[in-house]
Amino acid sequence: MSSPAPPPAVTVVGIGADGWDGLGPAGREALLAAEAVLGGGRQLGLLPAGVTAERIAWPSPLRPAVPGLFAGLAGRRVAVLASGDPMFFGIGRTLAEELGADRLRVLPHPSAVSYACARLGWPVELTPVVSLVGRDPDALAAELHDGRRLLVLSAGADTPALVAALLTGRGFGPSRLRVLEQLGGPGERELAGTADGWAHPAGDPLNLLAVELRAAAGTPRGSLVPGLPDELFESDGQLTKRHIRAATLAALAPAPGELLWDVGGGSGSIGIEWLRADPSCRAVSIEKSPLRAERIARNARALGVPRLRVVTGGAPGALAGLPAPDAVFVGGGLTAPGLLAACWAALPPGGRLVANTVTLESEALLAEWYRRHGGELVRLAVAHAVPVGGFTGWRQAMPVTQWSVRKQSTPPSDSGVEQ
Known part of the structure; x- marks a missing residue:
């Protein structure tokens, strides 16, 4: 018995502002042969009368409608119009995820980024790109570094003024x-x-911004590595200070795509700097104080990572139902019954846990977990030079005990630690 024939491929055709004239033979052929063409209203308007296919504009919201939309077109020759390169911040990713990459035949057109770099004389491979299409504009704040050049994909005619105000x-x-x-x-x-x-009025909605960043005098310097200046964070004092924060992030070792639980978020500094490590990193900050939870969200927006998820509630109860983490940081509440055990249980094999404390009670707990599970137990001490009369001396901050460990695949034999 023969297997059923696979569904026909969906041809995704990249198209530019030059419309039909800019398409190659393969793209024109696919559109002329199609029985249905999907795309945005502007893109569909670029097709000549010779394309006789039914023209279907994307609904809003788009992604939830994709499976049903294509199910209704089963058996028909379908083409999709996309702006420029469909796989570069385009519809191609959505279709690959919803329909499967094997269903797609993608015919890319030069992207707006390629055109912009050609006009500006900027090397494409050295030019960062930030998309504000369907994204929070505050994400741009994470990319601000004096002397840097970047391109911003615009969401519409109002984006240039919005970006100017944000900068x-x-x-x-x-x-x-x-x-x-x-x-x-x-x-x-x-x-x-x-x-x-x-002062330019809103212009054409199809636009891209080229930005050459220049910081005004007195603007605090950002960084690509952990350890942002403490003054960049709004805080009531519950803040992992920059030198300890840098050591903590090094121990957590963020990698692309990974998820962090920041338990006892305080001002959100650990979760925020984790997210700044890579655009695909994810983080949840768990904070029992509603006032601090609101402050964490403000800090996240100000520092360019509005995607930080903030959960208001006390741990371990507030951890229930959260997606499994790749790493956990515990910055407060270590002695809460069951907290450390719940964090440990949530970690998959290979996951990392880092806990900081300044109290003897929590230090004793960490020492016991270190005895049972291994890892690294260190004491971090930082002193700052301060005036002492007419001289200068050292002022010692409270030392921080830090336990960092990677969870092994085999459970420990000793059950002496509180579970």
């Missing part, structure tokens, strides 16, 4: 902005100015 508000008002509209098309246009002097 100015975060101390990057002198940055040079160039708005590149209708790249590759007959209506291509460039607008230029500085963020703090931006």
Whole structure:
């Protein structure tokens, strides 16, 4: 008995502002042969009358509608229109995830980024790209470094003014902005100015921003590595200070795509710096104080990681139902009954746990867990130079005891630790 024929491939055709004229033979062929073409209204409007397929505009919200939409088109020759390269911040990713990559035939067109770098003389491989299409604009704050160049994919005509205001508000008002509209098309246009002097009215919704970042005098310096200045965090004093924070993040060892539980979030600094390590990193900050939970969310937005999830509640109860972590940091509440055991139980084999404390009671608990599970137990001490009369001396901060461990696949034989 023969297996049923696989469903016909969906051809995804990248199209630029130059429309039909810019398509290659394969793309034109696919659209002329299609019985249904899906795309945005602007993209569908670029097709000539010779394309006789039914034209279907994407519904909103798009992703939940994809399975049913394509199920209704079963058996028909289907083409999808996408802006530029469908697999670069485009519809191609959504279709690959919802339909399966084996169902797709992708015909890319030069992306807006390729066109922009060609116009600007910027090497594509050295130019960071931030998309604000369907994303929180505050995410741009994580990319702000004096002297850096980057491209911003715009969500519409209002994006340039929004970006100018965001840069100015975060101390990057002198940055040079160039708005590149209708790249590759007959209506291509460039607008230029500085963020703090931006006065251009909203223009074409199909635009991209080229940003040359310049920090204003006195703007605190960000960093690509953990240990941001403490003053960048709004805090009531519950903050892992920068030198201890840098050591803690080194022990947690974030990697792309991994999920952190930041238990006892305080000001959110550990979860925030974990997320800044890579755009695909994920984090949940668990904080029992509603006031502190709100402060964590504000800090996350200010430092460019609005994707930080904040859970208000006390651990271990608030941990129930959270997705399994790759790493756990416990910065407070270690002596709460069952907390350390719940965090340990949630970790998969190979997961990391790091716990910090300044109290003797919690230190004794960590010493016992270290005896049972191994890992590394260290004491971190930081002293700062301060005036002493007319001289200078050292002021010692409270030492921090830190236990860091990687969970092994075989359970321990000793059951002497509180579970």
